[in-house]
Amino acid sequence: MKNGEPKMPLDRYDRRILEALQKDSSLSNQRLAEKIGLSPSPCLRRVQALEEAGIIRKQVALLQPEKIGLELMVLMHISMDRHTPERFEHFEAEIKKSDEVLECHLITGHDADYQLKVVLRDMAHFQDFLLNRLTRIEGVTGVHSSFVLRKMIDKTEFPVY
Structure with a gap:
C-alpha cells in the first residue's frame, strides 16, 4: 500500500456514505440508505466495514x-x-x-x-x-x-x- 491510498478500496457507495456522514453523523441508517441509493442492510454493512477499517474513527457532536x-x-x-x-x-x-x-x-x-x-x-x-x-x-x-x-x-x- 502506498501513502495516500485507502486501506480498503472505496467505491461510489462508500464515498457517498462518507460524504453524507461527515455532513450529518446523526442520520439514521434508513435515511442514510435512502440518501445514497442502497437498501438499509447493505448500507449498514458498509458503514460497519468503514468503521472496522478505521476510516470512520468516531461520530461526535461539534460544539460551538x-x-x-x-x-x-x-x-x-x-x-x-x-x-x-x-x-x-x-x-x-x-x-x-x-x-x-x-x-x-x-x-x-x-x-x-x-x-x-x-x-x-x-x-x-x-x-x-x-x-x-x-x-x-x-x-x-x-x-x-x-x-x-x-x-x-x-x-x-x-x-x-
Missing part, C-alpha cells in the same frame, strides 16, 4: 466553543531542547493529558517542533496553561503563541476521492 465559555483559540509553536524519540514521547504523553489541547502536530519548516491548537476560557486560563503546565514539561525550551482573531474556515469534512 464560545457558547460554552471557551473564548480564546491559540496556535502555539513549541520548541524542544533535544530531538530524540524519548523526548518527543515524553512531551506527547504529557500534552495528551491537557483537555485544552484540540490538536498537536509534530512539524517541520519552523523554528518549532510542535504546533498546538488550544482552546481556553480567557487570558487568565491561558496564563495558567502556559506558565504552570506547558512550560513545566521537561524539554520545552520555547513557546510562541498566536491568538486566533477570527476563523474564516472551520471544516471537519475531508474530501473523499
Whole structure:
C-alpha cells in the first residue's frame, strides 16, 4: 500500500456514505440508505466495514466553543531542547493529558517542533496553561503563541476521492 491510498478500496457507495456522514453523523441508517441509493442492510454493512477499517474513527457532536465559555483559540509553536524519540514521547504523553489541547502536530519548516491548537476560557486560563503546565514539561525550551482573531474556515469534512 502506498501513502495516500485507502486501506480498503472505496467505491461510489462508500464515498457517498462518507460524504453524507461527515455532513450529518446523526442520520439514521434508513435515511442514510435512502440518501445514497442502497437498501438499509447493505448500507449498514458498509458503514460497519468503514468503521472496522478505521476510516470512520468516531461520530461526535461539534460544539460551538464560545457558547460554552471557551473564548480564546491559540496556535502555539513549541520548541524542544533535544530531538530524540524519548523526548518527543515524553512531551506527547504529557500534552495528551491537557483537555485544552484540540490538536498537536509534530512539524517541520519552523523554528518549532510542535504546533498546538488550544482552546481556553480567557487570558487568565491561558496564563495558567502556559506558565504552570506547558512550560513545566521537561524539554520545552520555547513557546510562541498566536491568538486566533477570527476563523474564516472551520471544516471537519475531508474530501473523499
